[in-house]
Amino acid sequence: MKNIIQPIVVTMGDPSGIGIEVTLRAWKNRKIKHPFFLIHDYSYVKKIIKKMKINIPLKLISEPNQAVKIYKNFLPIYQLEVAKNTQLGKPNKQNAKVILKSIDMALNFIQLGEAAAMVTNPIAKNIINYASKNFTGHTEYLAKKSKSKNFCMMLINDTIRVIPLTIHIPLKKVSQSISKKLIKDTLKIINQSIKKDFRNKKPKILITGLNPHAGENGFLGKEEKDTIKPAINSLKKSMNVYGPISADSAFTKENLNKYDAVLCMYHDQALIPVKTIDFYNTVNYTAGLNFVRTSPDHGTGFDIATKFIANENSLVSAIRDAIKISKNRSINK
């Protein structure tokens, strides 16, 4: 396995949320050996450290590779100023642009070969919309920015990998948003990603139905018969795909042992089981991009941001997975 020497870049996320807190804790607990740096506002982060009553030495860096040398003794910060009146727990639309800019900067570092992968801290979509209309999430934004047409959101933990076919859309629009093409394209991305990113040569992928009991032979919905099943069948020669199975029977221990990934039809169908199985260690990975991006699988936590009770495990897992996937990808280079 080839060693990657570039650091991981961690984005700001919403500065009023728990992003800073979990990043500080992730550095502090020393569970991550590979260097990472945070794009953020040095003075603001200092202020938070004071409030948290912990001791974390920061150091400003002017380019990513400086992070590698100082990481052991300092949390490296790449400066990006937030609004003067920024407060924890109170999302501030004046920060919309700068939050988005930190994502753009991270992407730029990766494209220049200066960072190995990016880990994004949580943001609030309704805040980002002040800077970028129709912003629906990191996944969709980064895909567009990097001109990737084939991508999907993959939730991963030690037990399971789950992919929602549709993501941030109202539930009533789910049925009209699924198509044979989308299912086939997504299955191809998943299959490729499991091979390349997780070094598994023969991925087995399980697919859930859309309706209760996977439609029960068309009796509780037609999408399984008309769309999902034909899409799966058309791929059976080229990959190991199984289903559609009733979503409430998909997540048994037997299935979790047997399959390498589960493709679900929509957000909650995928996110409920993965979070029920392991709430604090689940990571959001964007499969199919030509760079590696992960994120913790929780929100901004505005409601607990001033309490300093956030759990950093998901961010730690996200950084670790970003490192692991980057290394896996570099093997064949």
Next chain:
Amino acid sequence: MKNIIQPIVVTMGDPSGIGIEVTLRAWKNRKIKHPFFLIHDYSYVKKIIKKMKINIPLKLISEPNQAVKIYKNFLPIYQLEVAKNTQLGKPNKQNAKVILKSIDMALNFIQLGEAAAMVTNPIAKNIINYASKNFTGHTEYLAKKSKSKNFCMMLINDTIRVIPLTIHIPLKKVSQSISKKLIKDTLKIINQSIKKDFRNKKPKILITGLNPHAGENGFLGKEEKDTIKPAINSLKKSMNVYGPISADSAFTKENLNKYDAVLCMYHDQALIPVKTIDFYNTVNYTAGLNFVRTSPDHGTGFDIATKFIANENSLVSAIRDAIKISKNRSINK
């Protein structure tokens, strides 16, 4: 706690499914002290026993109370003939009427005071439809038969109680099927049931949103703002109701400890977490009826019916819960 002396009646379910097998195992493993009897075809059950290569003595009864005396030494059978050509694993539409009749008989025994509660074996809706058009499930059928307007499906295991607001409808019809009235009525049934059936004086009920992230302030759907939140708020004075919360954050250990029940908006949103948490011991309880009905939370298992590998735990739990709820209800009588 008053003792109930009437036996539990177990319905036939689809005779081509695993219903017989799990009922036989439930009697055989001696985990249920309270007597129960099965409505089924004596000769057909005999044949299955032979195929399973186990020894279970059967005895025909002509009225439910006979079950009490013989239960210890025999599995009591109340005769109801199935089609001559019935086979395991091959659902047979000729049995549609008799399957339905076993449910009607069970209800009749309860209404006559001859049985304490009913436990229903799994059926296939598309088969039952040959005898009863628009049959969508036991829950709905029994509510109609017993003229109960206020009822809901409640999934229970040792960790959690979950209620789907809408049940056996296609996913694309969910949004149009939820209303303030339905939410309020269902919350009242849940609140009442937890008090009466589970002896908890101050139930705390958590409610999930319909859309991803519970609509994210209207950004990913309006139902939370327009329907769910107002319904919850209107009940806050009379009961302990909380939400709507993003469904993928509802099932943390903290929440499972804190709340006595979770009301979800649709089938998979409720069934996925409860089955992911405990696949083999989850019970389907119909709350709000004037009699007690439970069932195992699995399907007919046609695909494994000839293999005799079915797990009887859910049926055992269903019979036990039926007994427990009957006893709880009888305390105040």
